[in-house]
Amino acid sequence: MKLRDFLIGVATGLAAAIIIKETSERISPFVPANQVLNNVKSEFKRESSIDGSWIYMKTEDFYNGITTIPVYKGGISRVHDGELESFEFAADARTGVIVDLKKI
Template sequence: MKLRDFLIGVATGLAAAVIIKEASDRISPFLPANQVLNNVKFEFKKETPIDGSWIYMQTEDFNNGISTIPVYRGGITRVVNGELETFEFAADARSGVIVELVKS
């Protein structure tokens, strides 16, 4: 095999990898659900330790009266002054910003 043929193969492979990555970002522009949950947990941990957390890995539509956006639903539990507090949240799937937080 000639060096030229090898370099052409490497360049073609790199170009294909870049194209595939760009296409996958366009097809699924959402943040990973685990990353969103870790960001929410990080913010809650600033106040008190958390005992548990969960997130639903599929997006669902959330309507705030003005627009409809895809969100991840999840929850956080923590103990404050001996009392168990449970929060449910909806976080924007594209940015990770919490759009709804309900203490239940």
């Protein structure tokens, strides 16, 4: 095997790896679940401290009356005015925007 052929093979492999990486990032347009949870927590922290939080890392379908969108579901608990409050939320997986918030 000639050195030239070997280098062409290496260059082709590297180019293919870069193209596959860039394409996979574009195909998966979802915001990471941890980033969504951190954004929700920062909004809640404006009013009072957070006692606990969770998010389900897998997307679920959510029907909002018009269309079905992929969402992350999660929850926040906090102490507000001396009382424990718990909330469940659904956040759009593409944008991170909260589409449903319920006090439980």
